[in-house]
Amino acid sequence: MESSDTIDWSRIRVLGEESESFLQGQITQDLTTIDERGRWSLLLRPDSAVLATCFVQPLADGFVLLVPREVGDVALGRLRRFHLRVKCTLELDDASSGPIATVGELVRSTWPGVNECRADLTPQSYGARVIADTVSFTKGCYTGQELVARLDARGASVPWRFVRASGPSVSAVDEVLRSKGPAGPQGVTTAVNEDGHVLCLGFAHRTLLDANYLATFPDVVVEPAG
Numbered sequence: 001m002e003s004s005d006t007i008d009w010s011r012i013r014v015l016g017e018e019s020e021s022f023l024q025g026q027i028t029q030d031l032t033t034i035d036e037r038g039r040w041s042l043l044l045r046p047d048s049a050v051l052a053t054c055f056v057q058p059l060a061d062g063f064v065l066l067v068p069r070e071v072g073d074v075a076l077g078r079l080r081r082f083h084l085r086v087k088c089t090l091e092l093d094d095a096s097s098g099p100i101a102t103v104g105e106l107v108r109s110t111w112p113g114v115n116e117c118r119a120d121l122t123p124q125s126y127g128a129r130v131i132a133d134t135v136s137f138t139k140g141c142y143t144g145q146e147l148v149a150r151l152d153a154r155g156a157s158v159p160w161r162f163v164r165a166s167g168p169s170v171s172a173v174d175e176v177l178r179s180k181g182p183a184g185p186q187g188v189t190t191a192v193n194e195d196g197h198v199l200c201l202g203f204a205h206r207t208l209l210d211a212n213y214l215a216t217f218p219d220v221v222v223e224p225a226g
Contacts (some may be wrong), residue, residue: 003104003192007113009095010072012054012079016088019062026079026143027054027065028123030136032057038099042123042134043075044144049120051078053134055099062088067099068114078206082143104192107199110164110225115189117161119203124151126162127226149183160185161209165200167220173200176220178187180213181205201225 014023020031029041038057043065045051052075057064067075076092081089089136100106106113121133137152151158159181165188167173174188181204188202204222208214214222 003194004105005101005103007064007098007100007106008069008099009093009098010069010075011075012067013059013062013063013091013093014065014074014079014088015091016086017088019088022083022086022088023056023063024139025141026082027056028135028142028145028148029055029056030139031063033136034063038221040099040134041065043078044123044142044148045078045120046143048122048144048147050112050123050126051075052080052114052117055063058143066095067200068098069093069094070114071117073121098136103190104194104199107164107190108126111202112162112201113190116162116201117158119185120191121162121203122151122158123148123159125203127224129166129226130162131154131226132187132219146216157206159206161205161206162210162225163202163204163222164225165220166197167200168197170198170200173198173202173220176214176217176222177202177204177208180208190191209226 025202027041052071129223142174165173178186185203188200191200
């Protein structure tokens, strides 16, 4: 992909007197901490796997969730699954812009996009920075919360890690990311060409992130994302 390739966004508007209480039970962020600048959150599946990242902003009568357009319908369907006897409405339409404009910006910021969320991993796999920016451990229950809270309480080390990497080609980076650990969601997920090399996002098994082992690949640099 080229760095300049744009990312299209959709917005899900949650409107009505019970919009806050409904969303508090559906996303990982604490809505009481969100001001007009907005904040990132995660939308999880019931099994705690990340379905999508979303950027949440308050409205006069509710909230808007900005999600990548590729997963707009899926995200709306996930919210509607739990939208029962609630005094708020859900509306989906296209947004003119979003919090990240291009694929290059996504990769440089080391932020998970649509491809990364397809790995069906829990939030802890995305690293401490993503957790700190998106997850509240004090606001109470939300869909998918149980495993996230249990992993945090036990300090569990998840097997798969979100990484950023660079190298001479996508195939070279992908080969390194797949070179250690059992079969699983490892490999390059998003890559852009910049200045004669590639910048990548992807996943690796935690055993790959050993400095001595990575030193055997001088042309490829791999770092934990958070």
